[in-house]
Amino acid sequence: MSVAAPPVAPRLGSPAEALAAAHAFAAEIGPGAVARDAERRIPVAELEALGRTGLLALPVPIERGGAGAGAATIIEAMRIISAADPAIGQVPQNHFMLVDALVRYGDVAQKELLLGEVVRGARFGNAWSERGGKHPLDTKTALRDTDRGLRLEGRKYYSTGALTAQWVPVLARDETRDALQPPPGRDALAFIFLPRDTEGLEVDQDWTAFGQRATISGTTNLSDVEVHPGWVLRFPSGKPADTFAAFGQILHAAVDVGIARGALDEAARHLGAHSRVWFEAEVERPGDEPYIVAQFGRLEVKVKAAEALLAAAARQLDAAAADPTPELIDAARIGVAAARACGAETALEASSEALDPLGSSAADGRYGLDRHWRNARTHTLHDPTRWKHVHLGRYRLDGVVPGPENPLV
Helix, strand or coil: CCCCCCCCCCCCCCHHHHHHHHHHHHHHHHHHHHHHHHHCCCCCHHHHHHHCCHHHHHHHHHHCCCCHHHCHHHHHHHHHHHHHCCHHHHHHHHHHHHHHHHHCCHHHHHHHHHHHHHHHCCCCEEEEECCCCCCCCCCCCECCCCCCCCEEEEEEEECCHHHCCCEEEEEEEEHHHHHCCCCCCCCCCCCCCCCCCCCEECCCCCCCCCHHHCCCCCCCEEEEEEEEEEHHHEEECCCCCCCCHHHHHHHHHHHHHHHHHHHHHHHHHHHHHHCCCCCCCCEEEEEECHHHHHHHHHHHHHHHHHHHHHHHHHHHHHHHCCCCCCCCCCHHHHHHHHHHHHHHHHHHHHHHHCCCCHHHHHHCCCCCCCHHHHHHHHHHCCCHHHHHHHHHHHHHHHHCCCCCCCCCC
16 A cells, blocks of 8 residues: 655644644544444554644654653653554554654664654654564564665564554664674664665555454565665664663553553443443432442542553653663663553453443444453553563562563563
8 A cells, every 4th residue: 555645743842732632633533443443444544644743753852843752741642542542542652662762872864864754744663573583572584785785584573553654664683783793682683764665565454453453563574675774773782771662661551551541431431321220229320320330430440540650650761861870760660560560451451340330232343342352452462461560579579670681671
């Protein structure tokens, strides 16, 4: 499919403007969420509208034309959008992470070109993950220096957002650097930024998961792809722990917490509009039954707790960005692990238990209430929550924080 040119996007000058834009966009996409999920519809128009909001440039520094927003603003915007439709909310997760990578590790020319594209409304897709391997960063996709210049060959899965993006960043083993720095290791990884229309880059529409359907996270095939040397973003060798991975994780947490809020809010609306009173309750409407009131109250507490942990972890990331001491970086990484674990568990609980008071009408496919649990279950399989608990337990008992080699903390 062809990809539209990036739209002209406004610069959001304050957190209030950013969150207002997020609320407006969420209100625009919310009514179509059930149909997009049911039809596995590619949200082309919705993602083009996202590009016009200015939200994609939130992490771009002010001096480069962006909003210069911190994690607290970005994460709240992600949560708001994900409450309306988490499939669309997940699409900019990788985009924001790649913008963060450029801000942290990119050279002047890369920042000028690629961040400039983002300011103009372009979006980065994702071609990172591969099947098999023992480590999330294991990759057979390799960047090689040939007699025809730099070339890329490989196959990627779960390419969220790549189908409709203007740029597709690819995670690859940088064999041009391996030759200079044996033995090869994960320091020899690079992001290769490719325009979506690059010859030899194809994105399949083979995403068949039962949830997060509208992400269209299909397979990216790379066949003898020519690579511009200036589009290779290399990680610094032997870098100490920072919050790059934690920022990626809290973006995922924002999707989960958004799912929880969206599920609970929609269940409350359904209760008032479609559910029947149970005869033993002897009340006039379902919302007056004390057991239902207590059930919604209990779930509200859990969702508010997840939202509070998410916001607190985002503030810790901002504190570490302002003063990147090892202590503040460790605190932020652990805070994000807690928000991620709580968000995943709350999304699953709220999306399931909020249906119980609604009665059999909740099973009617036209309402699409099942999508909340399917979305939560699909998205929370991204990383194992059980290991977040392990990291938190080790930190609480022994003060141990995972090392910089862990890409998920």
